[in-house]
Amino acid sequence: MTPKVGIIANPISARDIRRVVASANSVQIADRANIVQRALAALSACGIEEAVMMPERGGIASHLLRSMERSSNQGEARFPRLGFLDMKVTGTVEDTRTAARMMASAGDVAAIIVLGGDGTHRAVVSECGAVPIAGISTGTNNAFPEHREPTITGLATGLAAMGRVPPEIAFAANKKIEVSIDGGAPEIALVDVAVVTDRFIGARALWRPETFRELYVAFADPEVIGMAAIAGLVEPVTRAEAGGLAVTLAPAGQGAMEVRAPIAPGLIETIGLESWRRMPAGTVHRPSLAAGSIALDGERELFFDPHQDVAITLIDRAFRTVDVSAVMRFAARQKLLVGGLTAARPLENAHS
């Protein structure tokens, strides 16, 4: 019996207001099913015999099963056995959390492939414990999941899950940021925590710079979009290095300087900045804004009043991801996917 790989595919990511206030795309349900199918084929190629998936009512599973049936009718058997978790489907983020929790507690799930944006990955990480995840971007900003062909993510996950790559190469440690209000159970962010003046959740997304006040990022990559892009353009911080960055923002024209940052797909806005500083792990930060809302990975999730205490803390080495690049480089070096009846060798003087 080979290890199982879990699949959590969010059918409702990339549906928010950023389709209108920005130029965000929406990955269609049939495309999401196709992505899962490509990942499954890759898992099978690595020897994974069984996968378990989160059930949902958004249509991914029905498209996928129809497609797999057609493939089976044609005599193809290039997918692992696919089962679905026995859980109640609510159509909310609770489904993602429940699925991650069940996969973590099952004991035989070696890794979880996640389809979604930053919010979906955040929900999985909140419950997946020590089980590593492999992200595939089907959300809006997708700052956390790297952009890559899902087949490659599937291959790397399959090789890592099968134990064909040493764990110290196969898996990378990641940071997260915890937000606690009045000492309550912390919510987490994988990329950024933004403090904004809005005091309601509403349409969740952030797109009005005049409301931005503070920003805390686990990593600051100038190649990503979203709130983390603001930090990435002033002082990049990699995913691998310890600590993050804390940035004090201001409405455009009122800060000490300004940065033009891509805060959503196709939406480049002028953001006022007061200052920024490194954010060491384990140090508690408290917003200076008296009341507002807190956006986790770009979506307003919490609001706080003047009498409430908000604690923001970065945690190093908080969870693991499949290091797809490292796995595939190792696979190439070790010829893990190379076979043949006769010994092959590189051509010499290929250009002669």
Place this chain on the structure above:
Amino acid sequence: MTNNPFPLSRDQLLAAYRTMRTIRDFEERLHVEFAKGDIPGFVHLYAGEEACAAGIMMHLTDIDRIASTHRGHGHCIAKGVDVHEMMGEIYGKSTGACRGKGGSMHIADLSKGMMGANGILGAGAPLICGAGLAAKFRGDGGVGITFFGDGASNQGTVLESMNLAAIWNLPVIFVVENNGYAESTSVEYATAVDSYVDRAAGFGLPGVTVDGTDFFAVYEAAGEIVRRAREGGGPALLECKTVRFFGHFEGDAQTYKAKGENDFNRANRDCLKIFASRVTAAGVVSEAEIALVDREVASLIDAAVESAKGAPLPTPRELLTDVYVAY
């Protein structure tokens, strides 16, 4: 710093609550009155979906047109149609908004931009393209909004209208009120393209999905979509995921729903309770002010029912009057 954390003033919040409470009480009362047998025809109740109508219509004025559905009472009330005239129309009386000749599924009031409820599924979509084209030619900044359900979304008229709105770049908004059921058929079974946003994307329209039980989510998303349409940004689709507390029609046994589903939705997904609890917890609106609105609306509905019951029926001489109306 203001003590109001919401994007609406206290008076606007109370107005939004009044609209939703009026719709709810109107529908709850019709549920009771219809069972008595005094109301001709069918009624399809909107209870549970109030945040959709209220959150969208707060961005509109009388120059903006809406094309409604068979489940149109909520749209009418939120668009400003007189409640007495609506009740009279539903009772088929000469005091009705259409002089008693339309009934529940044909209430219209052009002075309010309400082009009519509609008994034909998906028929509002092409109508609103006409209204959108007129607004575009007039250049008055008006927008058109058509409402339809998850069932009507499969009608060819809706799809053709999305295409038309896209190629003519009309100030038109397609609102899917997705309550999970096309009459009695689950949306998961009946729709091959499982996301309405996907369907809009097929025509190059942006689509947004919001929690239709959260007034503020609907309000904020609708505000951006309406603003975009007014400014010439073109058509868009808004999907409101919502619930309906009653059956498809009055008398529907609702055997297709899970046991306890309505009770769960009333306890956990009631948009009025969610709204009232947020605005009172924030201290912007008091519980006493909410209670006062409740009492005033209850009186309004009582009076509307009483006057509708006592009003005369249209006479045979009026059979052919008001049948053809020049827009």
